[in-house]
Amino acid sequence: MQTIQAKDVTLEQLETHFQLQRVEDEQFFPEWHGDLPELTDWQNQLLEQVRSGYFNLLKQPPLLEKPINLAVVSPLLFIGQFYLSPWNLRAESTVQISAQDEERGIIVKGNLDTLILKDKLWVMVIESKQANFSVEAGLAQILAYMLGNPNSAQPSFGMITTGGSFLFLKVVKDTTPLYAMSDLFGIGNRQNGLGDVLKILKKLIYLSSSANLE
Known part of the structure; x- marks a missing residue:
């Protein structure tokens, strides 16, 4: 049995050993662009402060995961009300997925930067990568985490961020496990x-809270 750290796994390995396939049909992932809620003036004002804080971090390289989490990700989670009941925030959880094929078994193991759960429902995975990497650098890693979701009856949603993207x-x-990606959103x-x-x-909070995931 071969063990691969999630940070080292590749998309090719996920496709080969876990049969993961990308879907390009927009109807597969409408949650990110359809019927989005409005923001309050207070929320927009706070987002401008978060944006200013991020640009201040850019003046003090290197831009590492912990400062990004504190200055960008944590405020977003606060405004999104992920810290309030009925949500449970759990960090640095070990996730493991495994697959067997005719030649060998593969295990992928790793830790999550931020894991948000509600009644054991995997809702959001947030991977903060260093700003000198593109978000695509963490794509295989976060997909490995999401494939480790023990609740296979519901979709898993994830987000990768560099703080700026x-x-x-x-x-x-x-x-057959399927995945799709949204457009790229930039703070700049x-x-x-x-x-x-x-x-x-x-929107994802609403869908999960109303148990209306499809």
């Missing part, structure tokens, strides 16, 4: 991309 993902563990866009990010987070 954000990418949402959806995984459905059917007979002419219009603060954090507004769209927060709207998507709020």
Whole structure:
């Protein structure tokens, strides 16, 4: 049995040993762009402060995971109300997935930066990567975590962020596991991309709270 750390796994390995497939049909992942909630003036004001804080961090390289979490990710989770009941926030949880094929068994193991659960329902995985990497650098890693979701009856949603860029993902563990990605959202866009990010987070909260996941 071969063990691979999640940080070292590749998309090719996930496709080969776990039959993971990417879906490009927009109807597979409508949650990130359809019927998003509005933000209050207070939320927009706070997002501008978060944006200013991020640009202040850029003046003090290297931009590492912990400062990004404190300055960008944590405020988003606060505004999104992930810290309030009925949500349970659990960090640094070990996730393991395994698969058997004719030649060898594969185990992928790793830790989550942030794991958000409600009644053992995997809702959001947030991977903060160093700013000198693109969000795609963490794609295989976060997909490995999401494939480790013990609740296979519901979709898993994830988000990768460098602090400046954000990418949402959806995984459905059917007979063949499927995934799709959102557009890329940037904090440095002419219009603060954090507004769209927060709207998507709020939408996912609503879907999970109403048990209306499809």
